[in-house]
Amino acid sequence: MSVIAVLALDGAPGHHLTTPGLVLGTACRGFPEVSYEVRLCTAPGFRGTGGPGPALALRPPYGLDGVADADVVLVPGHGSPRAGQPPEGVTAALRAVAARGGRLAAVGTGTFTLAATGLLDGRRATTGWRHVEELAALYPRIDVDPVGTVVEDGPFCTAAGVFGGMDVCLRLLARDHGRRVAGETSRELITPLHVDADSVQEAIDRTVAESAGLDPTLRWIDTRLHLPLTLPEIAAHARTSTSGVTRRFRAHTGLSPLQYVLRARLHEAMRLLRETDTPVEGVAGATGFPSPAALRRHFRALTGTTPSAYRRSHAP
Structure with a gap:
């Protein structure tokens, strides 16, 4: 079973926190061979979710300890100042994941947190189109892709974030279980919206x-x-x-x-x-x-x- 840790920083949009469970849970129900544990973890200083949508006060069972043995750590977008340093302990935790061969992903402004660790230096990455120029200016050693919905470079995956990381999770599924599983999961997520x-x-x-x-x-x-x-x-x-x-x-x-x-x-x-x-x-x-x-x-x-x-x- 692969462990996916969703690391919520203060102000993370609520749908960024629920999308990984929705996508990967749908895959697990549809394919017996697919097995994921999705952990919701909070970084120090987390008080609640941000917009769009109402703010939610959450008390997940995991803090930074939840990323220690995760196969993949996903950093959603968040409301913290993008130019600031991540909360205490986050940089060390993410670097430790990379050092032991784990995969790291970021959605929207979550890319700024991953960039602040230095792990993206010399690599390609992306963020929401409103923030690509800021990302490039703050982190000139990153090759910022202005149009990439999902950008993979080695063990790192970044995405624009409009759909709360759905593209990242589908890419993860494709990597782990093939394009057919990812494609059918995507179809399952979309078609129930129609009568x-x-x-x-x-x-x-x-x-x-x-x-x-x-x-x-x-x-x-x-x-x-x-x-x-x-x-x-x-x-x-x-x-x-x-x-x-x-x-x-x-x-x-x-x-x-x-x-x-x-x-x-x-x-x-x-x-x-x-x-x-x-x-x-x-x-x-x-x-x-x-x-x-x-x-x-x-x-x-x-x-x-x-x-x-x-x-x-x-x-x-």
């Missing part, structure tokens, strides 16, 4: 089956990589909603729309570096990156090298 679940699922399945219909939108994106592209614009071109186009992109490409745009920009940058003498500054502009530094950051994350080194290695 006529069977007909809704049939509609979803038809959309996925027809995902080749994205080809015109993919070609449209490829001709506009030098321009700013937003999710609503992509959805409008695909003649669907933002949630619909996101679902279709994930089924067709395995990526969200904005992740696909970033990957397409990087592949076009690689082509220009191989086939032209355009300076790196020009390549950045031609592929929609706001600056050469942004191109270099994302290029290294994808390829492990710099644009200049990539060009030299592919010189005729």
Whole structure:
């Protein structure tokens, strides 16, 4: 049985604390081979949950002792000052988990707590889009992904946090028990919201089956990589909603729309570096990156090298 410790700091949103149990509990009920213990632990100074929703005063059975033998520690978002240091004992506890080979995850502003330990230095991570610039400014040694819903780098996993860590838990399921278990658990979590679940699922399945219909939108994106592209614009071109186009992109490409745009920009940058003498500054502009530094950051994350080194290695 894997032990998942959810470490609540003061002001953590209530749904961030309940989502891991909902997701992993659903998987355990649906698959006999899946077994998780979800522990709710509080950090020193915890007084209650924060918004959205009403504040709740909780008295979980575990404090920091609950993370000592956990296989995975998840740090939800919280209301503590993001620039401040974690409460006493939290940094040491999280470093101890990493030192013994445990996995660490963070959701939303929880990434700031994980970043403050130094464990994310030199690694990729993400947080909610409202806070990515602040995270990058406070922790310049972290490669902050501005569009990643879930970013995995070694034993560390970070997510934007809109759904309270659901994506992180589904990724954990996929790692531990395969994509089928994660996919069916995701479907179980979604379809009970609908009165006529069977007909809704049939509609979803038809959309996925027809995902080749994205080809015109993919070609449209490829001709506009030098321009700013937003999710609503992509959805409008695909003649669907933002949630619909996101679902279709994930089924067709395995990526969200904005992740696909970033990957397409990087592949076009690689082509220009191989086939032209355009300076790196020009390549950045031609592929929609706001600056050469942004191109270099994302290029290294994808390829492990710099644009200049990539060009030299592919010189005729």
